[in-house]
Amino acid sequence: MDEGLDQTVPKTIGQCRIEKKIGEGGMGSVYLGRHKTLDIPRAIKLLPKHIDLKDPEYSQRFFREARIAARLRHPNMVQVHECGAEEGYYYLIMDYVEGPTCRELVEREGRLDWHKAVDITRQIAEGLKYAASKGIIHRDVTPGNIIIDSDGTARITDLGLAKETTAEATGLTRSGASLGTPYYMSPEQINSARDVDFRTDIYSLGATMYHMVCGTVPYTGTTFEVMTKQVREPLPSPQSHVPDLPAALADILRKMMAKSPENRYDSYDSLIEDLGNVTEGRSVSAEGFRDQSMVHAQPGPAQVPIMPPGALDETHIANPPRRGDKRVLIAVICVAALLALALILKFTVL
Numbered sequence: 001m002d003e004g005l006d007q008t009v010p011k012t013i014g015q016c017r018i019e020k021k022i023g024e025g026g027m028g029s030v031y032l033g034r035h036k037t038l039d040i041p042r043a044i045k046l047l048p049k050h051i052d053l054k055d056p057e058y059s060q061r062f063f064r065e066a067r068i069a070a071r072l073r074h075p076n077m078v079q080v081h082e083c084g085a086e087e088g089y090y091y092l093i094m095d096y097v098e099g100p101t102c103r104e105l106v107e108r109e110g111r112l113d114w115h116k117a118v119d120i121t122r123q124i125a126e127g128l129k130y131a132a133s134k135g136i137i138h139r140d141v142t143p144g145n146i147i148i149d150s151d152g153t154a155r156i157t158d159l160g161l162a163k164e165t166t167a168e169a170t171g172l173t174r175s176g177a178s179l180g181t182p183y184y185m186s187p188e189q190i191n192s193a194r195d196v197d198f199r200t201d202i203y204s205l206g207a208t209m210y211h212m213v214c215g216t217v218p219y220t221g222t223t224f225e226v227m228t229k230q231v232r233e234p235l236p237s238p239q240s241h242v243p244d245l246p247a248a249l250a251d252i253l254r255k256m257m258a259k260s261p262e263n264r265y266d267s268y269d270s271l272i273e274d275l276g277n278v279t280e281g282r283s284v285s286a287e288g289f290r291d292q293s294m295v296h297a298q299p300g301p302a303q304v305p306i307m308p309p310g311a312l313d314e315t316h317i318a319n320p321p322r323r324g325d326k327r328v329l330i331a332v333i334c335v336a337a338l339l340a341l342a343l344i345l346k347f348t349v350l
């Protein structure tokens with residue numbers, strides 16, 4: 001039963017036996033498990049072992065967010081059933097959804113038919129709308145966090161997982177911090193805004209839909225380049241990738257991904273309505289949308305990504321790296337930061 005299981009991974013956790021590893025992401029590893037008494041499959045997420053179980057700040061937030069997530073019930077969400085700290089791990093036990101994830105779909109099939117991408121986006125917007133009504137923001141909406149059930153239902157996962165998305169955390173100053181993928185990150189997340197609201201999820205959902213319909217992420221380059229482009233560069237026209245994409249859908253994408261949250265959809269209802277309208281061939285409220293925040297964007301500290309230029313990997317990334325690359329990326333960034341610091345110190349002393 002423990003085929004492919006690392007010996008350091010516990011055999012049971014919470015109410016579940018761990019059977020095999022099914023994935024790995026920025027916030028730990030995911031295992032297929034089985035509830036010991038109910039005999040039903042579960043997905044078990046073990047957070048990295050190095051997160052200190054005794055860190056009161058992390059612990060409080062982990063349990064607070066997991067408890068809130070466990071109370072959320074929606075068909076377009078992956079339900080959290082249990083959380084805890086055991087065997088040196090924080091863990092979450094959730095519904096097991098066989099998949100694929102949207103990331104796997106795009107990797108396998110290339111860009112999706114736009115009707116299908118819009119349908120997935122609309123379903124996820126329903127789940128996020130419900131979460132937002134309970135005061136929960138996801139903060140890491142990506143194709144990897146959307147799983148499609150066997151009946152075609154799109155479900156968002158990792159809601160309520162305590163994430164480090166603040167400037168301090170993504171600046172890698174804290175141990176155990178996770179550097180989220182920059183491809184779907186909103187400008188305000190990159191700019192260190194502490195008070196992100198539901199509109200940050202609308203941006204990331206827009207970047208996710210862009211990836212699904214265009215077959216590529218909106219911005220490519222090194223991590224630093226991608227972050228800079230998210231903040232400053234106008235959205236590359238979706239029609240440059242898919243010439244026959246309906247203009248109304250390109251307008252919806254532009255509105256979801258407006259640089260300034262004030263210019264995005266101001267409610268999930270208005271977004272969901274537009275997604276329904278474009279599917280039915282009706283006009284959309286985003287028609288002709290041009291991002292006014294770009295007109296006023298001035299280069300300045302407020303629009304500069306939080307990562308210092310010295311702390312960059314210069315590997316050109318044409319498409320999102322697999323999540324296993326994250327640790328390498330973090331190591332490269334740390335080494336580059338140390339080198340930059342050494343240079344600064346040298347010149348200061350001279």
Ligand SMILES: Nc1ncnc2c1ncn2[C@@H]1O[C@H](COP(=O)(O)OP(=O)(O)OP(=O)(O)O)[C@@H](O)[C@H]1O
Nearest residue numbers: 022023024025026027028030043095096097144145
């Ligand atoms: N509830 C689940 N049911 C079935 N498989 C899951 C579930 N949650 C995650 N997975 C699988 O595990 C993989 C890794 O998930 P994980 O959340 O660790 O990383 P990710 O979603 O790729 O990135 P992120 O760190 O941004 O969440 C997913 O890509 C998916 O294949």
Ligand SMILES: [Mg+2]
Nearest residue numbers: 025144145158
């Ligand atoms: Mg995930």
